[in-house]
Amino acid sequence: MSYEPMDVGPLYGGDRPILPTDRQLVVDLLTAAHADSRLTDWDFSMRMNAVNAARTFDDLIPLTRDLMTP
Numbered sequence: 001m002s003y004e005p006m007d008v009g010p011l012y013g014g015d016r017p018i019l020p021t022d023r024q025l026v027v028d029l030l031t032a033a034h035a036d037s038r039l040t041d042w043d044f045s046m047r048m049n050a051v052n053a054a055r056t057f058d059d060l061i062p063l064t065r066d067l068m069t070p
Helices: 020-035 041-053 057-067
Strands: none
Touching: 020 041, 020 057, 041 057
């Protein structure tokens, strides 16, 4: 799995700081994906660590990209 999306960065607002509510939305999405068995225990743990370390949208976007349906 690649965590390097191409449509992020300052041009797309990816350098904006995240708010606690942004972080919580990602936590909720990851928790639901884990409960649905779309994430392994290891992947869930790694992504949750990354969520806690995130400071900008560029940090969060790659953590959920593969969980979104087109």
